[in-house]
Amino acid sequence: MNNDTYLLPPLAPFFTGIVTARFFETWDFYTTHLAFGTVHESNRELRLVHISGVQLAVLREETDGQPEELVSATRGRGLWLALDVSDAGAEYARLSAAGVEMAWPLERIEGGGRRFAVRDPNGILVIIAQRARAGGEGRAARVSEEAPLAG
Template sequence: MYVRDLYPLITTPAHFEARDFYVTHFGFEVAFQASWFVYLVGQPDGESRGATLAFMHPDHPSNPPGPESFDGRGMILTVEVADAAAAFERLFAAGAPIVHPLTDEAWGQRRFMTQDPAGVLVDVVQQIDPQAGFWDQYMTE
């Protein structure tokens, strides 16, 4: 099977606010939009079309059975960037909520977290060198 796309579909009445959050702070573009649905694509790099993300209003009749409105629990959306400090400064200056400060983690990530209008925690990460020996405790022989 060839998978053409794979994206989270987040059910929320704040689908337009979520759209604006990702367009403003992460450079996504609207690929499709209706009163009940928004489909976003990240900036392509010339070889792929980039990341994709969708939001659906819970009241539309096409809503499949089961997905209640997202309540903010059980999901983190990780966005890997080249420069987490620059992303932090830009989002902070723009007034995005910062729910975890910019931190260099021992396992090899510089990261911070924000939260979108649908309640999704967005973990913005940059890969950096881990602290010497950090991963040794997790290696098996």
């Protein structure tokens, strides 16, 4: 519920949503600790956007008028989120100093990167990683030629 103003990228066509019993705690966690900005808010739902363009929707549990799959809050199992950063060590130090509890300590990963993890108020694992970049080259992805969701 940080009141900072962000210049955010355009909203992406794909994003993750969380149904939560801890609506305000979730909002505060992502805006205070993980640098998300609020682009839409109401008493029952939020749309948060990170400066990188990553989006997160947050829906209050037991909201009337929602499909039954969106009524019960997540319990933090079987789901994780990942956020790439330029300096995992600096983020680890910043979040530790802010009192955020670590789920995993800072560690080296295959390929020369580093990562650590925190849990959001819903128990969802948020992996924060610094990946080694080889020459700044992009990664190729295989996409169906009939990709109906391609913009």
